[in-house]
Amino acid sequence: MxxxxxxxxxxxxxxxxxxxxxxxxxxxxxxxxxxxxxxxxxxxxxxxxxxxxxxxxxxxxxxxxxxxxxxxxxxxxxxxxxxxxxxxxxxxxxxxxxxNAVPVAEYALAMILLANKRTFPVRERFRTERKLWQPQWLAPGEPGNYGAIVGIVGASRIGRRLLALLKPFDLTVLVCDPYLSDEEARALSVEKVTLTELMARSDVVSLHAPSLPETAGMIGRTQLATMRDGATLINTARGALVDHAALTQELVSGRLDAVLDVTEPEPLPPDSPLFGLPNVVLTPHIAGAAxxxxxxxxxxxxxxxxxxxxxxxxxxxxxxxxxxxxx
Structure with missing residues (x-):
């Protein structure tokens, strides 16, 4: 090592x-x-x-x-x-x-809760304007963490650990995983859905699928376009799961938010526009054990x-x- x-x-x-x-x-x-x-x-x-x-x-x-x-x-x-x-x-x-699943799930939990509070975009606006505004934190119709819909892609070790951490909160949790049975979904108290439905319904989508040939680019232009305006994509899995050109376009437009602990390539080139966007949180692969x-x-x-x-x-x-x- x-x-x-x-x-x-x-x-x-x-x-x-x-x-x-x-x-x-x-x-x-x-x-x-x-x-x-x-x-x-x-x-x-x-x-x-x-x-x-x-x-x-x-x-x-x-x-x-x-x-x-x-x-x-x-x-x-x-x-x-x-x-x-x-x-x-x-x-x-x-x-x-x-x-290693423990700290990754903890990181994802923290980011989900902060994303539903619109913490990062609000922080950037507050830092720029340096005054309160009405409504002070959330726009009308933003759920906060009461009744928000969280989509988990991948009932992996990390995904399941995250599901356990999400249980105490008043959230609706959707899961997409081809290997998750209906019986397991009921036992986990989650709703099993297709990827298309998960992307369309979720306020926050958190990726926890393995990086395999069949999962490469699974979050592409079509899936991102399905997400509602203002939704957040969290990736603590692998950057290869996401079409980064399509994601960059959505983030530059300001339509979506993202928390990216992993990217493709890793690290991003220094001139990547994602470094300067107020609706993007980039961390250098720190979610795992450190x-x-x-x-x-x-x-x-x-x-x-x-x-x-x-x-x-x-x-x-x-x-x-x-x-x-x-x-």
């Missing part, structure tokens, strides 16, 4: 915990498997603890890693860290996606490693059957 991640992700206490169930071959992270020392360590390893910036375990690495039995990945997307050959070789894979939040991921993986060493089934295994639906 990237050594810059180590101080927050892998604390001295976590190292000591891992050392109680495993022999730690190295206490500092490797960036790749190309050096002689790295190859020697890889040949001895039963378990790899990987994270952001990890070199991919592919056929070349597997040829060296004759003992490898488990990859524990501190991240949500496992495909950048493990090639299909890993599963073909029967190596177990577990990931901390459920732990700082101390990464410790939740490391602790989950320590749990998984201890279960694996004890011969117990993994709770967060990523199986070959799941690869078509996860990033």
């Amino acid at each position: 990237n050594p810059d991640m180590t101080p927050d992700l892998i604390t001295p206490a976590l190292r000591e915990r891992l050392a109680r169930s495993c022999t730690l071959l190295n206490r500092e992270p490797l960036r790749d498997y190309d050096t002689g020392d790295a190859r020697a360590l890889l040949a001895r390893a039963d378990i790899l603890f990987t994270g952001w910036g990890a070199a991919r375990v592919d056929a070349k690495a597997l040829a060296i890693a004759a003992r490898l039995r488990l990859i524990a990945h501190a991240g949500s997307a496992v495909k950048p860290a493990a090639a299909p050959e890993v599963w073909q070789a029967g190596i177990a894979v577990t990931a901390a996606a459920i732990a 700082g101390y939040e990464t410790r939740r991921m490391a602790e989950l993986l320590a749990d998984e490693i201890e279960r694996f060493v004890a011969g117990k089934p993994l709770l967060h295994a990523v199986t070959a059957e799941m690869l078509a639906r996860v990033a």
Whole structure:
């Protein structure tokens, strides 16, 4: 993994915990498997603890890693860290996606509540005019957070975590997900709808689908045009889900608002008009685990490693059957 991640992700206490169930071959992270020392360590390893910036375990690495039995990945997307050959070789894979879902869902919740209050456009107007106006905050017909309609695209780990966080609020929640059954939707107390209906009805749309070939550009010109004037699009998933040329056109016109933690490309070019728009909030991919939040991921993986060493089934295994639906 990237050594810059180590101080927050892998604390001295976590190292000591891992050392109680495993022999730690190295206490500092490797960036790749190309050096002689790295190859020697890889040949001895039963378990790899990987994270952001990890070199991919592919056929070349597997040829060296004759003992490898488990990859524990501190991240949500496992495909950048493990090639299909890993599963073909029967190596177990577990990931901390459920732990990373917590801060992303918290970020999305905060932005949904603020978007329904029109917080960001009002802030810009207030900063410019420096006086109150009537109505002071919302235009007539703006819902605030009582009875507003929130659309969630993707009942993923993050999507479901967000649904749980939304429950205490007086909101109507719509969900679009081809894998969500009617029974599950009822259990989650949400209304299952098509993407077209969700885009048309929602005051705020929050994206939580994985970045896959079939989801690329799923929020395009047609879907954006369906959104009501003044609606907000929140993207904490991946920029590739959205046609950014179409979105930019809508945002420049002022018809829609957006909170974009991810973009395509990432980052946007410095001359992108989105940086200067009062109806756009841009953050540099900060919704996911950062700082101390990464410790939740490391602790989950320590749990998984201890279960694996004890011969117990993994709770967060990523199986070959799941690869078509996860990033």
